[in-house]
Amino acid sequence: MTHTDTDLAELVHQITDTLATAFTAMAIADEEIDRAAREHPADADLLYHALTLLVPTHSLMATGHLLRAHCRELLRRVVNAEDTRPGTAAEVCCVCHDISLATPLSSPAVGLYMRMWTAAGLPSTAIDTGDAAHHETLEAERIDELEADTRRRLAVADRHLSAVSCTGSHHGRTVSCRFAEVHGD
Numbered sequence: 001m002t003h004t005d006t007d008l009a010e011l012v013h014q015i016t017d018t019l020a021t022a023f024t025a026m027a028i029a030d031e032e033i034d035r036a037a038r039e040h041p042a043d044a045d046l047l048y049h050a051l052t053l054l055v056p057t058h059s060l061m062a063t064g065h066l067l068r069a070h071c072r073e074l075l076r077r078v079v080n081a082e083d084t085r086p087g088t089a090a091e092v093c094c095v096c097h098d099i100s101l102a103t104p105l106s107s108p109a110v111g112l113y114m115r116m117w118t119a120a121g122l123p124s125t126a127i128d129t130g131d132a133a134h135h136e137t138l139e140a141e142r143i144d145e146l147e148a149d150t151r152r153r154l155a156v157a158d159r160h161l162s163a164v165s166c167t168g169s170h171h172g173r174t175v176s177c178r179f180a181e182v183h184g185d
């Protein structure tokens with residue numbers, strides 16, 4: 001095998017891996033949209049278009065738990081007409097994880113990590129729930145401030161549904177969709 005062949009094989013391998021990850025992420029996002037639509041049938045059309053918001057923003061989101069938590073929080077905000085730009089609990093977890101690898105976390109940051117871990121519905125067996133309660137008792141206010149600041153800093157500027165256009169067809173089926181009305185005649 002020449003260098004070129006090896007490079008090409010490696011490139012194909014990387015592309016295959018990347019596509020597999022992207023398809024898995026899209027399948028998870030689709031499943032979470034279906035679940036949210038079953039819970040909120042009146043907003044099914046809105047949720048259908050929310051797929052564009054559910055892009056993983058961190059390599060750790062390749063794991064199902066974090067991506068599902070990320071999707072669920074954003075879909076909850078969509079249904080409640082809340083801002084979808086600020087960081088999600090899953091995104092805050094990813095950042096806390098990255099920082100913890102580089103430097104010891106401050107006490108409020110540990111409290112934030114535990115709060116976001118719990119908020120994301122990640123396995124409670126991975127954290128000391130007594131320790132988490134201890135942080136909340138002693139530092140709730142500082143954790144509140146840190147959470148607000150971190151979510152703001154992690155905001156994704158174009159993660160919102162303000163410019164949706166719809167052909168009136170979802171998954172190949174004609175539907176009644178609030179975004180299709182502008183195309184009506």
Ligand SMILES: [Zn+2]
Pocket residue numbers: 045048049165166167168169170177178179180
């Ligand atoms: Zn639509």
